[in-house]
Amino acid sequence: MRVVIAEDETLLRQGLRLLLEEGGFEVVAAAGDADELLGAVDAHGPDLVITDIRMPPSHSDEGLRAALRIRSERPDIAIVVLSQYVQRRYALELLGGEASRIGYLLKQRIADVGAFRDDLRRVAEGGTALDPEVVAVLISRAGRGGGDVRRLTRRQREVLAYMAEGRSNAWIGQRLVLTEKAIVQHTSGIYDALGLPVTADDHRRVLAVIRYLDGAAD
Amino acid sequence: MASDWSAPPLARSLGAALTLMMVLGVLFAALEFALLLPIPPEFWVIALFPAVALVWFVAGTIAWRRRPSSRTGLLIWVGGISLLAGGLLNTGIQFGIVVGSVFATVIVAVIVHLLLAFPSGRLPDRTSRAIALAGYFVALVLQTPVYVWGMGLFAPAIPANSELATIGGEVQRWAGLVVVVATAVVLGMRLRATSPGRRRVLVPLYGYGMASVVLIPASASLDVALPVPAVVAVQLALIAGVAVAFTVGVLVGGFERTAELEELAAWLGTESGREPLRSAIARALGDPSVELVYWLPVREGFVDEQGIGVDPPDDPGRGFAVIESDGAPVGAIVYDARLVGDQQRVQAVGRVAAIAIARERLTTELRASQTALRHSRVRLVEAADRERARIAKDLHDGLQVQLVLLALEAGRIHDDAQVEAVRDRALHLRQGIEEAADELRRLVHEVMPSALVERGLVLAAEDLVDRMPIPTTLRAEGLDAPLSPTVLNVAYFVVAEGLANTVKHARAASASVSLTREGDVLAVEIADDGVGGTGVHRGRGLAGLADRIDAVGGRMSLRNVPGGGTSLRAELPCGS
Structure with missing residues (x-):
């Protein structure tokens, strides 16, 4: 898999490259700012882009803006945005109308090397990877005014969070040490409680859940 | 007037x-x-x-x-x-x-x-005096040949003589022409x-x-x-x-009916409801452009009414008359030298007004030191903001990256280790480092919220509202134009502190945040429907904030809302 990295911290850029190459990814370019990133994407047409949000020259949100641009111009390229801090607004902007081929993770998630590589592969194959922290913000925000999310069981809320992160039923089952069938039961319970339509694709499911959570607040 | x-x-x-x-x-x-x-x-x-x-x-x-x-x-x-x-x-x-x-x-x-x-x-000067005098000479003295010889006014004694009259007339005409040209x-x-x-x-x-x-x-x-x-x-x-x-x-010409010195003196004698000293002096001199400046001993220089330093004008058209009281300068009158002409009159006006000028000078001195104090407080706040931003940036770029890299290394050791015990210890190490990174991330975020740096006040406030445990609304109006970093910071910390107070003390069911910019004032209001109480325990965290708000020339009030709840409101000047 061909990857372009954008990260202005040299050490972290090297660490990322190493981690990817050891995992069988092919790093075709490593950019230090948003302009370099856009240039590298044009030049290499990679399968996956991994970018930091805050980069030179203004150290504001140029990485995010570059990601949104690539997403609208080249929807076939998978993008994972890394950041020191995650927030709801950026997650919604990145998802847009399509939760496929997109990831938004805390930078420190790269330390769990195996899980991080899995997230990258899932996104590159058309899936979604939303950071647990931003999902937690969404769920707590949806539940704070009362509402249907509060009526879910603890286990159902756990499953809901994993669904929002973009996990498959198989993964959730493995994680919770349950059969996939049990997970399907949980998900249909959640669908009923929240009044969501049943969807087959994991990434469509993400979009439906996120939209529900974002709209349920207050 | x-x-x-x-x-x-x-x-x-x-x-x-x-x-x-x-x-x-x-x-x-x-x-x-x-x-x-x-x-x-x-x-x-x-x-x-x-x-x-x-x-x-x-x-x-x-x-x-x-x-x-x-x-x-x-x-x-x-x-x-x-x-x-x-x-x-x-x-x-x-x-x-x-x-x-x-x-x-x-x-x-x-x-x-x-x-x-x-x-x-x-x-006003010797040249013009000479020309005017020459004019009268031509009109009165050089006129004599015209009536003595031309008209034969004194006929028997001095007979008329048309030749002399013509010569005299020519002389008067040419002399007159010289006067006109001059x-x-x-x-x-x-x-x-x-x-x-x-x-x-x-x-x-x-x-x-x-x-x-x-x-x-x-x-x-x-x-x-x-x-x-x-x-x-x-x-x-x-x-x-x-x-x-x-x-x-x-x-x-912009001249009001002018008061003489006595009128000025009478004006100085009245105490209440009087116009500014400057206007009174302007009227006494008949010069609307008069400016008053005051001597400030600490600066050894002149300042205007706002306490801003002023140099004597270079322009020769502007007169500068220093006013003294008890042998020491108290101020100066800057006037239109071409209009007033006579420096003596300005000095006379100055002598009459010296005591009043001295009094205004004290006011100005006070105002100048106040202005200086306010500026220095703003500079302190800005310096503190800059320093915090620098520390946060250093932590973000340096320590945080290092922790991520260390965690990554621990993660790789975990993946590569053959011995189960080593794998476990590497995993613990990685999780420990990640916890430390989390702590640091929160600290950096509290000092320098990334949304504020990346997208400005509204998005940063939205992130705070998103993380509130109770339903909280956000309303923002008129915030399209960028704000200065100082105002941005103060406004953000008002929202953060206000919401933190609500969570800690108010036992509220809901809260609201409103950010409204009207003209040059940014109003920040955080309201809740909790138990109210504006006591010290609620205000402690706000004390430091109040100083910052005061330093940038803003105001803050914490009050109980009728029917329960508390409202924290700050108004910050944000003029360009």
Whole structure:
């Protein structure tokens, strides 16, 4: 898999490259700012882009803006945005109308090397990877005014969070040490409680859940 | 402005004197008119002499009343008298003919004098004094050949001599021309040096005055083309216009009815409801452009009313009179040197106003130190903000990255390790490092929220609201234009602290945040429906914030909302 990295911290850029190459990814370019990133994407047409949000020259949100641009111009390229801090607004902007081929993770998630590589592969194959922290913000925000999310069981809320992160039923089952069938039961319970339509694709499911959570607040 | 105070004694006595003069003027004009009777129809024009003189009297009286400190009114009166005297020529009586002949051209010299002395009515320098004097010399002394030899006024003793009269006339004409050219040069130089506003008044006035000075003597040669009465009528119309022009010049030149020194002193004696000292001095000097500056001993320099340093002007058109009290400078009056002319008068005004200036100076001194203090507080806040931002950036770019890299290394050891115990310990190590990174991330975020850096106040506030455990709404209005980093920071921390207080103390069911920019004020309000209470335990975290708000010139209030709940409101100035 061909990857372009954008990260202005040299050490972290090297660490990322190493981690990817050891995992069988092919790093075709490593950019230090948003302009370099856009240039590298044009030049290499990679399968996956991994970018930091805050980069030179203004150290504001140029990485995010570059990601949104690539997403609208080249929807076939998978993008994972890394950041020191995650927030709801950026997650919604990145998802847009399509939760496929997109990831938004805390930078420190790269330390769990195996899980991080899995997230990258899932996104590159058309899936979604939303950071647990931003999902937690969404769920707590949806539940704070009362509402249907509060009526879910603890286990159902756990499953809901994993669904929002973009996990498959198989993964959730493995994680919770349950059969996939049990997970399907949980998900249909959640669908009923929240009044969501049943969807087959994991990434469509993400979009439906996120939209529900974002709209349920207050 | 003039109606603010009842007319002081001096103004009243001036008014009485002017009224008396006006009555006398009308009487003499009527007397001359009577002497001219009967007027043959073809010489109707001679009746205009007393009429034009009356125009000058009225104009002079208005100018004098409206601007008692200027001598323009007096000069216009002199012109009127000379016109009346010149008109006696046509009365036919011997005395009248002599006086009329002597004063026939004095009006031209008076116009030259008026031009050179406008607007103060005083001749400001030696050159203009010499030119005015030469004008009177040409009009009075060089006039003698015209009536002695030309008209044979003293016929038996000195017989008429047309040759000498012609020579005398030529000499007077050429000397007059020299005076006119010199006047034109002086006026031209003044126009170049004057301010654009004053120039708008002076250009038409000078133009008209110079045109009449040239045309009045020259129009005598028009009599080949026009009948004599018509030529004289044109001359008299021109002359009447001059008086009107100068009076209008005095009135539209931006001069208010001027108080004399005594009026200023009377004004200083009143205590309440008075206008600023500057305006009083401006009126006393008849110069609306007067500025007052104050001596500040600590800076060893002059400052204006706002406490901002001022240097004595380089412009020669601006006079600078230092005012002293007890031998030490207290301030200075900056004035229009061309308008006021006489430095002595400014000093006299300054002596009368010295005590008041000294008092204003103390106020100014206080204000200046206050301004300096406020600026220094703003600088401190800005420096603290910068320092915090720098520390946060260092942590973000340095330590945080290192922790991520260390965790990554621990993660790789975990993946590569063959021994189960090593795998476990590497995993624990990685999780420990991740926890430390989490802590650091929170710390950095509290000091320098990334949303504030990346997207500004509204998005940063939205992130705070997103993380509230109770339903919280956010409303933002008029925040499209960027805010200064200082205001941005203070506003954000007001929201953060206000929401933190609500969570900690209010036991509220819901909260709201509103950010509204109206003009140059950013209002930040955090309200909740909790148990209220504005006690110390709620305000402690706000104390540091209150200092910052105060330093940037804002206000903060914490109050109980009727029906329960608390509202924290801060108003921050955010002008450009």
